[in-house]
Every structure is written in C-alpha cells, then in structure tokens.
Amino acid sequence: MKANEEKGCCRSTESCVDYGSDDEGSNESRSLTIKYLMYSVPLLAAWWLIYLSLSPFSKYLTYNLLHLQSDAHFSSAVEFFVYDTPKVLMLLTLVVFGVGILRSFFTPDRTRKILAGKRESVGNVLAALLGIATPFCTCSAVPLFIGFVTAGVPLGVTFSFLISAPMVNEIALVLLYGLFGWKVAALYLGTGLIIAMIAGWTIGRFHMERHLEEWVYQIQVGEAAYDEPDRTWADRIQYAVDAVRDIVGKVWIYVVLGIAVGAAIHGYVPEGFMASIMGKSAWWAVPVSILIGIPMYSNAAGIIPVVHALIEKGAALGTVLAFMMSVIALSLPEAIILRKVLKPPLIATFFGVVGFGILIVGYLFNLLI
C-alpha cells in the first residue's frame, strides 16, 4: 500500500478554451469524429479477441513455454500473474475510456448547478449519483466544497457528493469486476451509493452549518465568467483518450505490483490462512479493519489485488469490503485538506457517520454471504 499522492491530484479533466471553433472548425471536428469512430470498431474487436484469449494464453505460457509443473506453488503464482495483469489493465482501459466519455458531459460547475436548490432527500440521491459521473480530485475538494455551499447546495447534499466521488470510482469497480465478478462489483457500487446518500442525509439532519469556518460564508464568490466550451464528439473522444492515458499511465504500476503481491499470496499462503484473522467468526474484524484503513491512503488500483488475495485465503467478504471502503473513502490527507473549511466537530461527524455506514455494510455482507 503505497501512500501515493497520485490518487488525489488532479488528473487532467476539462478542456481549455478552444479557439477557432468557427464553421471551418466544426467541419474539421465532424470529419475527426468520423475518423475516430472508424478506428473504434476494429479496436474494440481486437480488444475483445485478445481478452478472450488471455486465459488459454496464460496457461500455454506457464505450462508449455516455461515448462512449469502444473501443481507447484510457483507456477500457480505465475499463471495468476500472467492472466490477471493484462486482464485488469485491459478492463481498466476500456472502462476509463467509457467513464471519460460520460464525464465529458459533467463538470463540477454543471453538477453544482444541478444540485443547487434541490430538496435534501432528492439532493442526496442525486449528489451520490453525480459523484460517480463528475470528475473530481481530492485536492480540488475544498474549492468544490465552497462552490457547492455558496451556491446554496445543502451541507448534507454536499457531503453525499464528497463521500461518493472518491469511494465509488471506476477503478475500484473494474478491479472488483475483474477479480471477483460482477456481483461483488454491483454490491460495492450499490452499498457505496447508499452509504453516500444516507451518510450525507444524516449529516444534514445534524444541522452542523455553524461548524463551517466563518470565512466560507463571507466569501463573495466572484464569477470568473468561465464559459464551458461546447464539446463536439471529437472533443469527448479526445477527452476520454486523455483520461485513459492519464489514469492508466498513472496506476498501471500499482496494478502490476498489487497483482504480483496477490500472485505471491495466491501461490504460497495456505488456504484458509486469513480465516482466523479476517474470517466471519471474528466479530471485531470489521471495526478493526476500518480503523486500520483510515490512516492508509491508497488508491483502489493498489489495494484491490491485495484484497483479492485476502479473500481467496478465507477472509470474509464483508470485512474486506469494509477495509477497502475505509482506505479509499476515509483518509487522513483528506481530513487535513477539509480542515481548512470544516471545524473539528464536523470532520469528526463526517468520519464517524461514514465509518458507521461502512461498519454496517461490513457486518451485513458477513451475515448474508
């Protein structure tokens, strides 16, 4: 678990002002769009073919080319690594691209306009959902927070957004899907959204507006008059390609390292080893996992392969999901950043409510599955 700054810091998102978008420009962008679409069909077909052949290839490489014995620890670890690494990276590329297209429709500014003036309950639901679709990074959390609050977005609704945006992210979902299947990914998505909605709503109920730093209310937000440039499809595709380059370029090393660790555990740690520590029978495992998770600050890419290996060796799913949510959603750096606008009681409430939500999810899954 690397304490990396990568997760937070501003991946390139919105476009800069585009000059020369006159008629000539729009013709050009139209032909560019057609060109992109022509490329995408064979690319998708190639993606699919390679993806399907990964499993036979990893077996072939491990047992035929490298002549490893089929029941040894080492070969089992090698096969795991050779299969999982390209699989996860390919899924990641595809999903980051798709999410990039989706996000090109949402900007923080537009999200703020949607949320301003919404009633609380509806607002919480919307904010949690928009948290997935809006490009967001931790270091923008404070300006974004101020932008929301000064635009009249209720405090609880703002928190729903702040909880959902980092926790329910495409990287986490891809990795969960790739390593555990769609059910676990869907569970994570669903419970993550529900925690964001309910925790935000709860914080709203506490009426803690006075625990914001005073200066937040004194700010006269000047409009810097930034007009979103209209985006063409060519722009959106370009935006998504940039997102892929940016995110995959940044996280691939964590994915590879994470899978390598996972592979080692897969091959060497005996089955059921984690059952005693993180299994269902240990009632204290869920809260302890959450507490351990808070000071850890990792992105989903680095932690999920490890989590995968833990589950395989008998750790209970609920405990592990709670651990993961805690690592991703609650972090000390975030608390320090938010301290600039929130007073300690509000930060404590934020962590308390979200932590409690994660706790319930952890126990629930251990109970149900």
Place this chain on the structure above:
Amino acid sequence: MHIKVLGPGCKKCHETDKVVREAVAEAGSDATVEYVTDIAEIAKHGIFSTPAVIVDGSAKCVGKVPSKADVKGWLGK
C-alpha cells in the same frame, strides 16, 4: 496583462505554473504571473476545480494543465 495560476499546491498545479511562466518568457510577453495557493482566494474566483488559469479576470482553463500553445494563444501572440 496579469495572469493568475490558481491551485492549492498539488503536482498539476505546480506544473501549470511552470508551463505558464515558460510560455510567457518564450513569447517575450510582459504579462505578470501570480501563483495563488490560498484556498479562500481561489474560491473567490468562483473556481471549483484546480489548477485554473485566469487571464485579466477571465478564466481560460479550469481543471487541467494547459499546453504552452494554449497559453501563448491567451497572450495573443
């Protein structure tokens, strides 16, 4: 001409500051560049994602590191 680079101090923000300064120097412009890290100051500009570049009071680029060509375009050179 006055250029403000807004960013609380993350990697991309520093990068933006560097790109802007280099572009200004290369273009031989007399524009002044100011690097604003104060959150309250950033918020006053109505900016929600950083880094952002503001040229003479109007936001040119939000949430992204601009290219040197972008910056030179804003300088009008």
